[in-house]
Amino acid sequence: MSETTAPDKPEAVASAAPPGEAPEIQTLDPAFFDDPHATYHEWREGGGVRQARYPGPAPVEGWVVTSYAEAKELLSGRQLSKNGAVERFGRHVGLTQGPGSALFSHMLNSDPPHHTRLRKLVQKAFTTRRTAALRPAIEAHVAGLLDTWEGRDEVELIGEFALPLPLAVVFDLFGASDADHETLQVRGNTLDGGQGDGEVSVFTAESMLTYLQALIALKREQPDDGLLSALVEARAEGEEALSEDEITSMAFLLVIAGHQTTVNLIANGMHTLLTHPAQLAALRADMTLMPGAVEEILRYESPSALASLRYAAEPVDFGEVAVDEGEFVQISLLGANRDPRVFADPDRFDITRADAAKHLAFGHGIHHCLGAPLARLQAEIAFTQLLTRYPDLRLSEDHEARWQANPRHRGLLSLPLRLT
Template sequence: MSDTAAPADPAPEAEAPASDVPTHEAPGIRTLDPEFFDDPHAAYREWREEGGARRTRYPGPAAVEGWVVTSYAEAKELLADQRLSKGGAVERFGRHVGLTQGPGSALFSHMLNTDPPHHTRLRKLVQKAFTARRTAALRPAIEAHVAGLLDAWEGRDEAELISEFALPLPLAVVFDLFGASDADHEALQVRGNTLDGGQGDGEVSVFTADSMLAYLRALLALKREHPDDGLLSALVEARAEGEEALSEDEITSMAFLLVIAGHQTTVNLIANGVHTLLTHPAQLASLRADMSRMPGAVEEILRYESPSALASLRYAAEPVDVGEVSFGQGEFVQISLLGANRDPEVFADPDRFDIGREDAARHLAFGHGIHHCLGAPLARLQAEIAFTQLFTRHPRLRLSEDHEARWQANPRHRGLLSLPLRLR
């Protein structure tokens, strides 16, 4: 606790009123224009007000057509509804967009894409290795990585946050978890981003997956021969009463999940957080005056500009009634975390950013139910350390004068393409 009293909370700052939602109607389905990504909150706000789930097609070469749920109550219920299956959803999606199967497809068999009882076994074993103690033990390493990245900015007037800070930080942390060497960082970063984007053609995606699989298997073989304190060695040794140990494919797919989910989500969390705080100066001033408020600020960032726009893909294993609509068996279902986290039925004045919001932690940014993100504590820890050092070391930090927010045209993620900063 600070010896001085924290200043009174400033009035929370509101978004500008939304312009026309960039959508147009087709028979039985709503197709979103590319401009949707500039302000998806406007579309989701309109859908919530209209009530019910919406049948939608997102833009892009890997367009997914299916139902989108935007209300908090329905989203939370469906995230835990086992009638919505994740097992086989990736294969269904691959057939939908013309991807071929290759050896690297084994990477996608991780627990995020499985249902009970297979999921139950995987999560139990992974939790034995990926413990709260292991996450907390990473704090000194994360602090050192953040300090090193910021040291590189000394004497400069400008920096680009994403490429020079938000991207390399979580990648370095994932490799610390694995016990991998610095020489592997660049290759995995490129391959991970390619696999996660969903924008390449099938041939490129499968080739990249095969390369990633070969790398992870080589790293796993090294850890079997020379075990250490890293997560991969712990996964090799993980056992649970009455359960088989994790197979090689299961460990490599879990490692892949950490690279993809852990990396991109944290990149977006850091970049979205810096952008949001810099565009809400009264809130940033309040945080600077009392850095003990940082955990609450991180929760509000997660609610206000969730790094994952949609929960991972599901499909209806049987007909599911939601409000006045019914999901047909086999239809894709997308749950909008962005939409749920700005639902006025749960969050008062949801389009205002307020680091003092008492119920911000009710957000669904990390999901809900059996698929709640196992790496959420690590993402929060990285964000808290990153924001604390960044805003402490750069008291005059601000957006570049010519900055105009440009967002990834990726329906799964809510992330900026770049974030140029003035340092002094």
């Protein structure tokens, strides 16, 4: 198999509009998810900004930014707003209505000054020390999951490893008991609503709300050194403590965002390594390359395809393209991370790439993912133990990559592996 994947020009992509004219809205079909890189490559060549309608049960129509410089600038600035974006989208899917609405008042869905207050309080509780202290527990969880594979010739990596690992880790972070782990495992297996599209069903959201509220109430009565207890107690000078809804929605964000991102990072990473044998051999020969390999995986096949939803807070101009106030703007992390103006030969996977860490896989600016160090730590430990314990690890002979039909997440539906 080739070490380099160069995107073919997609037949269905419309050409760039003449100067001064808005490009035609591109309606993407489900085949888009097989290789979104090819489409985003074409859009970058055409100016980096397109109007598009993604497929799905509640398609979002709006502008999509695929170039690195513009993506980074928009992620950094205040031309785009988070306030109200989820509520606008929620009218289509019902997730911001009813009892589950409390789960969406977290900092990822807010702008300053509300975001500033939330981030300050959460960052006070979610410390580097707390993340680093999880290493022994993560190593034990990984080893325990791999122990269950003893005597087997074939496994399915996502369901049997990538899904349960981050759930166990986040509930270690919360200070949850083994019984809580088991309860959440049941809910975690249905985080995508059973649709295979990576989205959270209304039922799952409301079920999760009830569960998290009970766990938070327990931590109020019986505080410990876990993150939930720290969130309950978190205060900054001159700031009020987090409200009950804010704590609940932040816990939900850590479960959902941290879970889906880490599942995809592990699965995408193993698939990428196993389909690039020379890079895999180099990593096996020198495991000190692992941190750089994780950064290159994040760049090459970002677990989050689009940044969280935003809309234009004011008119925004991209050269000759004008985006009106109030229009949805999607920032393509997949597109930005393969921009040839930033990454030389961007469709080549190279674990020694010096500038891989410039990727935007975890966002940028004030909304940069707070859990990024934890996701990186889990990936490094997972890849290290998988490659060390199974020197003959490879894709199943009949494996064919099938991807989630979700424009926001980039993740495989399954990853069957041969162990021997």
